[in-house]
Every structure is written in structure tokens, then in C-alpha cells.
Amino acid sequence: MEIWNPRRRNTAGGSRARSAALLFVLPAALVLSGCVATPQPPETTAASTPQAMTGSATAGVPTTSAPLETTQASNKAPVYWIGRSNENVFLYREFRDVPEQENPVTRALRSMMSQKPLDPDFFTPWQNPKKLATSISGKNVITVDVSPDAFNSNLDDDMAKRAIQQLVYTATAAGASSGLVDSGQQIQVVILVDGHTDYLAFNHVRLGTPTPRGAGMVAPxxxxxxxxxxxxxxxxxxxxxxxxxxxxxxxxxxxxxxxxxxxxxxxxxxxxxxxxxxxxxxxxxxxxxxxxxxxxxxxxxxxxxxxxxxxxxxxxxxxx
Missing domain, CATH: 2.60.40.1220 (Immunoglobulin-like)
Known part of the structure; x- marks a missing residue:
């Protein structure tokens, strides 16, 4: 199991530190230590979203999500990453060059799970899976079928839910920007593991529930x-x-x-x-x-x- 360590952003003045040494600083509220016994970790569904923003940190932070991406001619894939801002953790988007052998949703997710962000202030807890496939139904539902090795990171409940939202945002962005889904309607994502529902992702989030983009997840x-x-x-x-x-x-x-x-x-x-x-x-x-x-x-x-x-x-x- 690999413990993922997000780079911290200096809250004094709001600046984001770029020192490589900070890669190994673990925010105690976000990552579970492997030595802590958690026989019955908190369990939520994929449709649940973290509510960690409190006090002055929420100033200027709306409860809605960013607008869905629009159709574009570029073959670059929209990929969301996780990054810190002041006392909070948000999703940030980059456009990445990706091979065209797979459909747009699959290749965007594969980039999210196998590549590193361009910006060193961002990170991803996902691992490169042996199997990854996607499909889209006529009801604007994207189904992602992935092998369990994609979840080989040790996360706490809050970060696990953000990782699931990272996948939801990336999948819906890729579907909308490529014109594969109707961006005028709500898009939901169902995550299967080896073709089955009910998998406990990152040992915290129960998968299989149709999940939309969570409010307040993207960076302000x-x-x-x-x-x-x-x-x-x-x-x-x-x-x-x-x-x-x-x-x-x-x-x-x-x-x-x-x-x-x-x-x-x-x-x-x-x-x-x-x-x-x-x-x-x-x-x-x-x-x-x-x-x-x-x-x-x-x-x-x-x-x-x-x-x-x-x-x-x-x-x-x-x-x-």
C-alpha cells in the first residue's frame, strides 16, 4: 500500500510552497498512518461528498460546482487533480495530451491514474490499474469499470471521498468536452470494480451508486x-x-x-x-x-x- 502525500500550500499569505521536500509532509487530518488500527473505518457511499470547509476558510467559496465543460475541437483531455488552498483541499483541472487509442473518457481517466500533474502543487492518489474501461448509457450515466489495484493508496475518509469526486469530475469533463454526453442534463458516474458494485474504495467509500459532481469540490x-x-x-x-x-x-x-x-x-x-x-x-x-x-x-x-x-x-x- 502506498501513502500519498499532497504538497502543502503555505497558509501564511496563501502561497503554495514548491519545495520538493514538502512532498513528504503528511497533513494529519487527511492521511491515515499505516500504524493506526482502524478495524471499522467510517463508510460512506460514492454519492456522499466531504464537508470539511469551516470558519473563515469558506469565505468566497460557493456551494455549487464549476460549470460542466463544453464541447471542444482540441484532442487534449481534461484531467482533474487534488491540491491544497489555504486550509482546504480542492480539485484543479489541467488539459493533457493523451494517446487516441481509447475513447475520450477512458483516456482522460487513464491519464489521471497513471500520470503526474504538470503543476507540482497538485497530486493524485490513484494508481495505474491493470484494467480500465468506460461506457455511456442513454440516460447520461457514465459507467467506469476498473480493477481493484487502482485503489492501492492509504487515505482517510475525507480524502477518499475527494478522490472519488476527482474521478467523477474527470469522467464527466471528458464526456462533455468530447460531445459524448448531453451537457444540458445532469451527468452521473457509476464506478464498478471488476464488473461488480458494492466495492469499498480506499477502505472507506462504498461504490455502485450513481454519483454526480459534488458541490464545492473545485477550487474557488x-x-x-x-x-x-x-x-x-x-x-x-x-x-x-x-x-x-x-x-x-x-x-x-x-x-x-x-x-x-x-x-x-x-x-x-x-x-x-x-x-x-x-x-x-x-x-x-x-x-x-x-x-x-x-x-x-x-x-x-x-x-x-x-x-x-x-x-x-x-x-x-x-x-x-
Whole structure:
């Protein structure tokens, strides 16, 4: 059994630490130690979702999920990962290049279970399974049939439920973006293990129940473009993303990265996420950047503590 250790994000100022050493820091509230006896672990169904957000950590966090992905011509697969923001854990999406031998849902899930995120602040507890197959019924239900080795990670109840939602979000995103399901209706996912229902995933979540996207699972703020580590042309660089709170006031910063680790403030400003129904929560800005390495940071503004970076997301990129 493998214990998965999410990278921690520094809650002081909302920044996300990038040191490789933090890969081995275990949040005690999220991961069960292998030495703790749990003869009867808490059991929930796949349709249950974690409710871990409390107090000030919920400021600006809506109870709805992000809009379902729309059909796109690109063959890149939408894949969701798990990452920390302040005191909470959320889902973040990347678009990944994947082989085209399998259907869009299967290859997106295979990427989620076998690859590493581009962003080192994200992680996945899933393991590469020996068997993985998917199908879609006329009732907008995606069925995922996977072998039990996909669950070979030691998780607590809260993280196990987030891992199931990671699969649900990835499967529904792939189905919607490829046009295989009707994005105007609710999409549900049924997870089978070797063709059977009633499997206890990660020793906590009972599978087999049709499961929709859980509310409040996606990050309140995430940067869509540029993706982590990409190169963009110099001059006017477009930065875009989404807030799950339409009309939210957001703060952005561009840091110049020198010597691989040192970061110096370069540009900053505020932007408002769209409140229009067709563009709900989307934001974008253009900045003029010379060649070099940069990091962009976007966060919500806490009205009570304006200097606090709340629900921050970051991306490192290169201007060529």
C-alpha cells in the first residue's frame, strides 16, 4: 500500500510552497498512518461528498460546482487533480495530451491514474490499474469499470471521498468536452470494480451508486492559461482563469523568477470575474512581458483582511 502525500500550500499569505521536500509532509487530518488500527473505518457511499470547509476558510467559496465543460475541437483531455488552498483541499483541472487509442473518457481517466500533474502543487492518489474501461448509457450515466489495484493508496475518509469526486469530475469533463454526453442534463458516474458494485474504495467509500459532481469540490480560483511550465511568446501575454464566485474581486501578481527559486514582485493589479450568465466566473488580463521565467498568482480579496491572499492559485511559465 502506498501513502500519498499532497504538497502543502503555505497558509501564511496563501502561497503554495514548491519545495520538493514538502512532498513528504503528511497533513494529519487527511492521511491515515499505516500504524493506526482502524478495524471499522467510517463508510460512506460514492454519492456522499466531504464537508470539511469551516470558519473563515469558506469565505468566497460557493456551494455549487464549476460549470460542466463544453464541447471542444482540441484532442487534449481534461484531467482533474487534488491540491491544497489555504486550509482546504480542492480539485484543479489541467488539459493533457493523451494517446487516441481509447475513447475520450477512458483516456482522460487513464491519464489521471497513471500520470503526474504538470503543476507540482497538485497530486493524485490513484494508481495505474491493470484494467480500465468506460461506457455511456442513454440516460447520461457514465459507467467506469476498473480493477481493484487502482485503489492501492492509504487515505482517510475525507480524502477518499475527494478522490472519488476527482474521478467523477474527470469522467464527466471528458464526456462533455468530447460531445459524448448531453451537457444540458445532469451527468452521473457509476464506478464498478471488476464488473461488480458494492466495492469499498480506499477502505472507506462504498461504490455502485450513481454519483454526480459534488458541490464545492473545485477550487474557488484557478488559472486556466498559461498551464504550468509552458512557453509563451514575448509581448502581450494573456492570463485567463475562473472563479466559482461570479463577480468576485480578484488580485493578481506577476513575479519574476531568477535563478530557479528567487521571486521578485514585477507587476500586480485587480480584476473582476464576470457575472454574466454565459461567462460566469471567467476572468482574463493581458500583461506585457519580456523573455524570462515568471510566476502568476491569482487570489480572492478578503474584504475583512485586504492584504490576505485567499484561495490563491499559481502558475509558473516561461516567456520566450
Amino acid at each position: 480560483v484557478w488559472i486556466i492559461d498559461p498551464q504550468e511550465g509552458v512557453g509563451v511568446a514575448d509581448g502581450s501575454v494573456k492570463i485567463s482563469g475562473r472563479s466559482t464566485l461570479p463577480g468576485a474581486k480578484l488580485r493578481w501578481k506577476i513575479l519574476k523568477v531568477e535563478g530557479g527559486t528567487d521571486r521578485a514582485a514585477y507587476l500586480s493589479g485587480d480584476v473582476t470575474a464576470s457575472a454574466e450568465a454565459t461567462q460566469s466566473g471567467l476572468f482574463s488580463l493581458n500583461v506585457n512581458l519580456a523573455p524570462g521565467n515568471y510566476e502568476v498568482r491569482v487570489s480572492q480579496i478578503d474584504p475583512g483582511t485586504p492584504d490576505r491572499e485567499m484561495n490563491v492559485d499559481t502558475r509558473g511559465f516561461t516567456v520566450e
